[in-house]
Amino acid sequence: MAAEVPPLRERPLATMKDMGMGDMDMSGGSMTGMDHSGMAMGAESGAAPMEMPAGETMPGMDMSGAAAPAAGAMAGMDHSSMGGMAGMDHGSMKMRDFSVAPQVDKNPGVQTISPMPPDRMGDPGQGLEDVGHKVLTYHDLVALERNPDVRAAERSLDIHLTGNMERFMWSFDGVKMSDYHEPIPFIEGERVRINLINDSMMSHPIHLHGHFFELVTGKGDRSPRKHTVLVQPGGTASFDFTADALGDWAFHCHLLYHMHAGMMRVVSVRPKGDGE
Numbered sequence: 001m002a003a004e005v006p007p008l009r010e011r012p013l014a015t016m017k018d019m020g021m022g023d024m025d026m027s028g029g030s031m032t033g034m035d036h037s038g039m040a041m042g043a044e045s046g047a048a049p050m051e052m053p054a055g056e057t058m059p060g061m062d063m064s065g066a067a068a069p070a071a072g073a074m075a076g077m078d079h080s081s082m083g084g085m086a087g088m089d090h091g092s093m094k095m096r097d098f099s100v101a102p103q104v105d106k107n108p109g110v111q112t113i114s115p116m117p118p119d120r121m122g123d124p125g126q127g128l129e130d131v132g133h134k135v136l137t138y139h140d141l142v143a144l145e146r147n148p149d150v151r152a153a154e155r156s157l158d159i160h161l162t163g164n165m166e167r168f169m170w171s172f173d174g175v176k177m178s179d180y181h182e183p184i185p186f187i188e189g190e191r192v193r194i195n196l197i198n199d200s201m202m203s204h205p206i207h208l209h210g211h212f213f214e215l216v217t218g219k220g221d222r223s224p225r226k227h228t229v230l231v232q233p234g235g236t237a238s239f240d241f242t243a244d245a246l247g248d249w250a251f252h253c254h255l256l257y258h259m260h261a262g263m264m265r266v267v268s269v270r271p272k273g274d275g276e
């Protein structure tokens with residue numbers, strides 16, 4: 001049997017939402033006609049070209065427009081099609097404002113900070129917004145069985161997924177694994193909400209070894225259980241987990257070239273009362 005090769009999908013382009021600029025109405029791809037030419041994203045001088053493909057930006061690509069990162073305002077953007085953001089002061093929206101992410105180390109490895117990252121666990125994913133067929137998201141998942149631990153989280157922890165696409169630098173909270181050896185500590189049995197905040201324009205599938213966790217998607221005691229969650233560009237994903245496996249565990253982006261670049265940390269689950 002033989003069939004025609006189906007046509008390729010349209011090449012997805014990153015949008016304002018992928019830059020963490022809030023939950024705007026992107027229906028119909030209305031942002032694709034925007035004039036990005038004057039928008040400085042972490043560019044010290046001049047404007048880096050902003051219409052980038054959703055795929056990986058690899059070393060060796062033509063990065064002639066790239067400049068050293070610094071706080072960049074979005075002056076010069078054509079805001080005429082940004083209906084969902086009416087009333088906002090677009091002229092002052094910074095794409096590298098560390099005041100919204102105080103824990104993130106300020107260094108050249110952090111190209112952008114998402115100013116208003118929305119929860120994107122219900123989004124279909126880059127390039128799948130307008131494909132004309134049903135696309136499943138994390139919101140469609142329900143656990144078959146009741147979750148083993150349905151306690152509310154005792155504390156929460158924000159972890160920023162940070163990077164610099166032009167320099168191919170990747171990190172958590174602006175610090176790559178090789179520069180920081182302290183593990184993220186947990187006490188045996190504690191239940192913690194982890195909020196992953198993607199400050200980059202790429203998706204990162206974040207993987208925790210040794211544990212399953214429950215995605216926070218409003219499914220109560222039937223929350224979907226995962227060990228890896230995809231955090232979409234400029235957005236957030238949250239999960240609750242019970243630190244029930246003693247020891248040191250890898251915690252990293254599962255795009256292994258991101259992990260190798262430093263987007264990884266050790267999670268250490270310590271016995272109760274140990275050294276406290």
Ligand SMILES: [Cu+2]
Pocket residue numbers: 170203204205253254255258259263
């Ligand atoms: Cu990654």
